[in-house]
Amino acid sequence: MTARNFPESFVWGSATAAYQIEGAATEDGRGRSIWDTYSHTPGRTLNGDTGDVAADHYHRWPQDLDHIAALGLSAYRFSISWPRVQPGGSGRFNPAGLDFYARLVDGLLERGIRPVATMYHWDLPQELEDAGGWPARDTALRFEEYAAGIVGALGDRVHTWTTLNEPWCSAYLGYGSGVHAPGRTEPAAALAAVHHLNLAHGLAGRVVRELTPSAELSVTLNLHVVRGASGSAADADAVRRIDALANRAFLGPMLQGAYPADLLADTAAVTDWSFVRSGDEKLIAVPLDVLGVNYYSSTLVRAWDGHSARSAADGHGASAHSPWVGAEDVDFLPQPGPYTAMGWNIDPPALTELLLRLRHDYPGQPLMITENGAAFDDVVSADAGVHDDRRIDYLRRHIGAVADARAQGVDVRGYFVWSLLDNFEWGYGYDRRFGIIRVDYDTQERTWKDSAHWYRRLVATGQLDG
Numbered sequence: 482m483t484a485r486n487f488p489e490s491f492v493w494g495s496a497t498a499a500y501q502i503e504g505a506a507t508e509d510g511r512g513r514s515i516w517d518t519y520s521h522t523p524g525r526t527l528n529g530d531t532g533d534v535a536a537d538h539y540h541r542w543p544q545d546l547d548h549i550a551a552l553g554l555s556a557y558r559f560s561i562s563w564p565r566v567q568p569g570g571s572g573r574f575n576p577a578g579l580d581f582y583a584r585l586v587d588g589l590l591e592r593g594i595r596p597v598a599t600m601y602h603w604d605l606p607q608e609l610e611d612a613g614g615w616p617a618r619d620t621a622l623r624f625e626e627y628a629a630g631i632v633g634a635l636g637d638r639v640h641t642w643t644t645l646n647e648p649w650c651s652a653y654l655g656y657g658s659g660v661h662a663p664g665r666t667e668p669a670a671a672l673a674a675v676h677h678l679n680l681a682h683g684l685a686g687r688v689v690r691e692l693t694p695s696a697e698l699s700v701t702l703n704l705h706v707v708r709g710a711s712g713s714a715a716d717a718d719a720v721r722r723i724d725a726l727a728n729r730a731f732l733g734p735m736l737q738g739a740y741p742a743d744l745l746a747d748t749a750a751v752t753d754w755s756f757v758r759s760g761d762e763k764l765i766a767v768p769l770d771v772l773g774v775n776y777y778s779s780t781l782v783r784a785w786d787g788h789s790a791r792s793a794a795d796g797h798g799a800s801a802h803s804p805w806v807g808a809e810d811v812d813f814l815p816q817p818g819p820y821t822a823m824g825w826n827i828d829p830p831a832l833t834e835l836l837l838r839l840r841h842d843y844p845g846q847p848l849m850i851t852e853n854g855a856a857f858d859d860v861v862s863a864d865a866g867v868h869d870d871r872r873i874d875y876l877r878r879h880i881g882a883v884a885d886a887r888a889q890g891v892d893v894r895g896y897f898v899w900s901l902l903d904n905f906e907w908g909y910g911y912d913r914r915f916g917i918i919r920v921d922y923d924t925q926e927r928t929w930k931d932s933a934h935w936y937r938r939l940v941a942t943g944q945l946d947g
């Protein structure tokens with residue numbers, strides 16, 4: 482057993498997102514988002530679940546902040562609901578919505594917890610989708626206006642501003658495969674969405690720099706660790722293509738000021754990328770204080786010859802639409818397991834690999850794990866406890882993977898567990914539970930799972946055993 486230590490300065494946190502926990506979908510002047518529309522469309526989410534009530538955090542936030550304080554966490558990552566603060570997505574701001582987040586931020590500061598605010602965790606105002614959504618350039622300009630409004634209202638009290646959460650999901654799941662809102666399946670639009678999300682990040686990043694120079698600026702990406710099934714040149718090329726679409730489509734413009742040439746070439750049959758205007762890439766490359774990394778699982782691919790049977794691991798075979806725009810010649814293979822309740826392969830060493838790769842490719846860029854965690858089929862025991870040993874094991878091994886990267890000199894400054902609470906897991910509704918705190922959706926009662934007790938001890942000691 483080697484004890485792995487984290488310094489006093491390491492930031493321990495937990496993360497949530499507005500639509501997944503707040504509920505109060507029609508209260509105090511909140512507008513509608515694409516997730517309201519999508520979840521209320523029959524057949525889109527498991528069991529027809531919606532975020533209308535969710536974990537009722539909008540009314541229970543003081544107790545929820547008490548839980549964060551009792552866990553001993555130094556930071557809390559939450560998101561601001563765009564339609565709550567700017568109901569139509571442009572023009573008028575809603576004072577009641579801004580006030581909710583002002584109280585939340587003050588409540589965190591009173592408890593000595595650092596607010597890490599995400600501007601966009603997928604809840605685009607429906608009006609903006611009706612006007613074209615992320616495939617339309619104007620959405621990025623509207624985002625700049627929204628950013629100025631919230632940074633103007635909260636800026637000096639928010640420690641870290643995160644522009645976007647996982648633009649990969651917004652673009653490819655929202656507009657490519659359609660398994661996320663708004664549920665469109667238009668490959669060219671997905672790539673236009675990639676660019677306008679990147680542009681929105683750059684524009685909002687500049688707003689943060691101008692309005693609140695002392696705040697930290699970040700973005701959160703769900704980076705993929707892609708492995709090839711064999712050492713063949715064809716499989717290596719499949720890895721390269723998926724890496725371009727998943728990772729470098731965002732890392733390139735954000736950290737290096739340009740889209741990778743291979744990405745543009747690979748997708749030339751889908752789009753000519755003429756929506757990228759001169760000067761855009763420079764704008765997108767606003768320097769980041771910290772890059773947020775969300776990591777859950779890894780990806781295994783092989784080159785597809787066009788004839789042999791496809792594996793259905795990513796929906797290529799199972800459904801007509803794939804998020805992997807322009808990569809029809811790549812096959813996604815089932816992984817060895819074990820799996821979480823999401824069907825995601827558990828692969829902690831891939832997280833170390835990812836962090837080492839980021840250090841190698843983007844030297845000097847500080848990193849933060851802004852999400853990591855697991856859904857399992859939790860059961861409430863006769864003693865009323867939730868003995869989620871598998872979640873503890875998942876967290877222990879992934880935090881160990883972070884320690885391994887740090888031991889090799891990678892500048893990882895913090896770790897946020899996903900999630901503080903069980904919540905609305907998008908297309909999977911309330912069926913998949915990621916919380917370290919259980920939510921009883923009938924009573925809204927919160928119960929610490931064993932993983933919450935375990936995390937509290939880790940945070941208190943900074944020592945990981947096992």
Ligand code: PNW
Binds near residue numbers: 650852
């Ligand atoms: C992330 N994928 O979502 C989100 O940031 C959270 O809101 C979410 O609850 C959490 O991870 C767990 O799912 C993802 O298909 C959704 O690769 C889908 C994917 C990745 C991340």
